[in-house]
Amino acid sequence: MRKHDYIILGAGASGLMLAYRMAQDTYFDDKSILIIDKAKAKGNDRTWCCWEEGKGEWDDLLTKTWPNVFFGSKTYSEQIDISPYHYKMIRSEDFYKSLWEIILKKPNITFINNTVDSFTELKDGVQVITKKGSYVGSKLFNSWHNPSVYESQKKYPVLQQHFVGWFVKTKEETFDDSMATFMDFTVPQNGNTRFMYVLPMDKNTALFEYTLFSKDLLEQPEYEDAIKDYLEERGIGDYEVIEKEKGSIPMTAFKFSELNSKHILNIGTAGGWTKASTGYTFSNTIKKTKALIGFLKQESDLSKFHRKSKxxxxxxxxxxxxxxxxxxxxxxxxxxxxxxxxxxxxxxxxxxxxxxxxxxxxxxxxxxxxxxxxxxxxx
Missing domain, CATH: 1.10.260 (434 Repressor (Amino-terminal Domain))
Incomplete structure (x- = not known):
């Protein structure tokens, strides 16, 4: 059985960004890299946002940027100029496509369409068991997160950032596309932390995302009814829902780093790369994958990658x-x-x-x- 130098489980943001950085660095040209995922073309399954000063690494792929944000609540509301920052939005389909174009040009990187059943650490590497067979590698980067590892512990609470979003298109020019609504807490709280998140792509198109920070998910109609009410209260009645998205991101201070070992590093949400208090992951993934490339050139023990932080x-x-x-x-x-x-x-x-x-x-x-x-x- 052929042994790969690196196996990456999952071709989402973290796995693909890591593979992309390896493809861009000549240090990895003689390394055998295997990517395993049950789907290669994921489409627009994610919308990522981040705030950033100046030109960023992924600016060529941005859907929209905003120089201003709105924060709203019953006690404080303000339109805020965030310069020198811009709030930036990227759709996942453009991101995936761009990175795959670079990755697939490298003969040392292979993608396998497969479903992973399990993986096991060996004395000098790791074995991955899939539906179509097993693979052996020296190092494994795992982005498949297993909720049971943090849901079964009691030391750190587990909340979810859960949301449903509607991409809304209007016939008339309706939206101020110079400003993103960062958090609008004027929606009924109903005993939770609930807000509306609004990203206008142009004057006729905007994403309205009803978001909660809480332990329990809602039934689908509850999210959608909240979006309908929000639109109605703002006099937006003549619109078409052109796309929908939904998600649930774990928010916990559980120490994911304790799951890492000499040959296995958990990355992305599975590695605790999601900012526990906000649910933001994309900016952290940019930083972590850059740091990981430098680390791999110096170290062989993946358990040493994590650094303690205040x-x-x-x-x-x-x-x-x-x-x-x-x-x-x-x-x-x-x-x-x-x-x-x-x-x-x-x-x-x-x-x-x-x-x-x-x-x-x-x-x-x-x-x-x-x-x-x-x-x-x-x-």
Missing amino acids: FHFYDAIFLDVLANHNNEGAALFSSMFKKADVKTIFKFLDEESSLLEDSKIILSVPPKRFIQAFLKRLF
Whole structure:
């Protein structure tokens, strides 16, 4: 049986971006790389957004950018100029297609359309069992996340960022496409943290996404009824739903890094690359895949890739508060956006803030719940 140098399980954002970076780096030209996924062409199964200063690596693939965002709630609402940042949107179909064009030109990279049953660490590598046979590799990068590993533990709460989105098209020019609605908490909270997220692609087309940070999912009609009500309240009646999307992203401070080993590294959501307190994954994946390429040139033990960070503790505290007082999310975010500069918030969420900037964020949120959660987590 042929042994591959690297096996990548999953051709989503993290797996494909890692393969792309390997394809772009001559260091990996003599390495055998195998990608396994049950589907190669995934279409527009994801919409990713991030805030970024200046020109970014993926700007050529962007669907839309916004220089302004809107934050709304019953206690604080504001249109915010986020310069020098722009809020950027990329659809997955363009992203996948662009990366595959580079990856498939490399003769040392192979894609196999297959379904993975399991994988096992060996003394000097790893074995992957699929529906069509088994494969052996020196190193495995796994993006298939298994919810049972964090749902079965009690140390860290598990919330979901769950949503349903409608791409809406109107006959008349309706939308201000210079501004994205980052969070609009004016929707009924019903005991949870609920908001509307709106991304206008042009004056006639926008994505309306009804989003919750909570433990339990809703029935499909509940999400869609909330979108209908939101549109109706804004006088938007003559529209066509041209596309829909839905998703659920785990939000937990569970230490995914403890699942890694010498020969196996979990990546993407499976590796804890999703920002626990927000559900954002794309920016982190950009950073992590770049760092991983440099790491692989120096190290052979994949368990050493993870680096401890103060932000894990911040996320754990935040999620403790959100899990135990889910109805207070709107007040928490409103206080933060009212008292802290949005640029500081972005740096904090990007895990690039200084201790002084951290303190500004900490002081911007209602203190009682966080002090309680801090003391409980600390002791």
